[in-house]
Amino acid sequence: MAMATSPFLHPIHILEFRRCPFLPLNSQFPPRLHFLPRRFPSSSTIRASSAVLMESDTSTRQDQAKETEIFACPVCYEPLIRKGPPGLNLSAIYRSGFKCRRCNKSYSSKDMFLDLTVTAGLRDYAEVQPVRTELFRSPLVSFLYERGWRQSFNRSGFPGRDEEFKMAQEYFKPAEGGLLVDVSCGSGLFSRKFANSGVYSGVIALDFSENMLRQCYNFIKQDDTLLTSNLALVRADVSRLPFSSGSVDAVHAGAAVHCWPSPSNAIAEITRILRSGGVFVGSTFLRYTSSTPWIIRPLRERILQGYSYLTEEEIEDLCTSCGLTNYSRKIQQSFIMFSAQKP
Template sequence: MELAVRAAAASCSSYPLFQRARVPRRSPGLPQLPARRVAVAAAIAVDPIQDIKPEQNDVSKTEVFACPVCYEPLIRKGPPGMNLSAIYRSGFKCLKCNKSYTSKDIFLDLTVTSGAKEYSELKPARTELFRSPLVSFLYERGWRQNFNRSGFPGRDEEFQMAQDYFQSVAGGILVDVSCGSGLFARKFATSGAYSSVIALDFSENMLRQCYDYIKQDDTPLNTNLALVRADISRLPFASCSIDAIHAGAAIHCWPSPSNAVAEISRVLRPGGIFVGTTFLSSPTNSGPFSAGALRPLRQIVGPVNSSYNFFTEGELEDLCKSCGLVNYSSKVQRSFIMFSGQKP
C-alpha cells in the first residue's frame, strides 16, 4: 500500500494532464437511437447550448476524464461544457488504447467494460442490489429516509455538513461517487459552489433515476452536472485532477473499500477533500464479531447478518491514513458517521 501511495503522489507532478490531438470527425447532432431513447434524446437536445458556434464542434480538447484502462487523458470531440447536453453530444477517445466512449444512454459510460458485447461482470450482491430498477426507483421514495433510524440527520443537514468540509475547495470540481439517484449530486450542482459536479455510480438504473429527477426538480438541464458510470475502484480521472469527492452512505457497499479510497486519494489534487458517510459497526449490523477483540474473526467467518462491510471509527481513520489522506476528522451521531480526509 505504501508503494501505491508513493506512486500516486509521484504521478501528481508527472502526469500528462494537458495534450491535444485529433480524433476522426463525427457527424454533428445526436446519434441514431432506438425508439425507446428518442424521447430522452429530444429532452436533452432541447437543453441549452444554443449559442455554441458550429466550428466549436470540430475542436478536440482534453477533459478531466481519463481512460479507465490506462488512465491516459481522454480526448473530447464535441461541444464544450460539463452539462448533460454537451456531454451527450460529445465523443471521448483514448489515443493510447484506441478505445472510444460515448454517452448514448444518458450517462457517459467510463467503465473498463464499456462497449463490450459479450462480456459482462457481476459485482458482489451488495453492489448488484443497487443496479436493480426496483431498488433504484425506491431509493428516494422511502429507502433512504429509513436511515434516520440509525442517526443519519437527513438530506439537508448532511448536505450542509459536507459543504462545511468542502469550504476550502469551493469553486473546484466535485465528484459525488456512488451517487445513487443523485440525492446529493443535484444539491451540489444547484448550490453554485463548484465549477462542475460529476454524479458517478456503477448502477445504470440509478443514473437513469438521477436524470428523471433532474427533469422533475429545479436542477436545470444546463447546470454543470454530468452523469458518469464508473467503477469506484477504477476512477476514470487523471491523477490529481479532482478537488472534492463525496461518498454518501456508500463505503459499506464497496467491494474493496481500500482500493476505492486509494483511488480517491490518487485522483484528488493536493489539498483536495474527501467526505464520506456510513453506518458504524454495531452488534445489530455486524453480529457477534463487532467487538474489538473479535473483529479479526470476520476474515474467517465473513459477514453474519448482511453482506455489507461496516467499520468502527478507528478503522475508517486508519483506512484513510493508510491511503495517504491527512487531517482526518469525523462527526458521529448514534450509528451515523461523517468522516473526512485531505490529500496532502
C-alpha cells in the same frame, strides 16, 4: 449498441480531427498532450486540467493552450480525447464521443450517462459484482431509493439529506470553486444539491448502477436550471475512477463505503484523483460504535458479514494509510461522516 453512438467510429470524424484548427498541416497526429500543474483552489473553469499542445519537431516551438478532457480512460488513465460540443452539461456530453488514444477504446453515452467502466461497449463479457453492488442496479431498488429507502437510514442515526448536505459543505470549504465528484451518487440526491449550490465549478454524479443514473436523470430533468448547469452523469466503478491523478478538488461519497466491494481500493483511487489540498467527505453505517455493548458486537459481525461495514478506527486507518491527513469525523448512533484531505 453503445459503440454505434460514438462519432469516432465513422471515418469522416477522423478526417475532421486531421483538419483540427490547432494543428499545423505538418504536425503529428494525434498531438502529444502535456499537463501543466494548476493552482489550488481552482478558478471558475470546469476543466480539471489545462494542457499544452507541443510541436516538438519544429525549430520555433509553438506551445498552444488547449483544454483537455476531465475524463480519463479507466484502463490506462490517459486523458480522453473528446469529439463533440464542449461543456460538462448533460446535453453536451451526450452529444460527444470520447476516445483513449493509447488503448484505442471509445466511450459514449447511454441514455443520459456517459459509460466510463472498463466493460463499456463489451458485447460478450458481463461482470457481476458482489450483492451489495448488484442490489442497487435493480430498477425497483433504484426507483424506491429516494422514495422511502434512503429516508429509513434516519433510524440508524443519519441526520437526513438537508443536514448531511450542510455538514458536507462545511468540510468542503477548502475545495470551493473546484470540481466535485459525487462518487456512488445513487439517484443523485446530493449531486443535485451540490450543483444547485453554485459553489462548485462542476459536479460529476458517478455511480456503478445504470438504473440509479436513470433515476438521477429523471430527477434532474424536472429542474430546468440543473439541465443546463455543469452537472454530468457518469457510470464508473469506484475502484477504477476515470479521472487523471490529482485532477479533482472534492470527492463526496454519501452512505456508500459499506456498499463498495473493496473500501481500500476505493479510498486509494479517491486519494489518487484528488489534487493536493483536495477534500474527501464520506458517510456510512458503522459496524458498531464504542457504545455498542460487547455482547451485541459478535451478532452484528455475523449479520453484516459480506458487507463492508467498518468501525470508525478502520475508516481512519484506511484514510491515513492511503496518505490522507486532517482526518475528522462526526458520529451519531451507527452514522459516521468523515473527512480527510490530500496533503
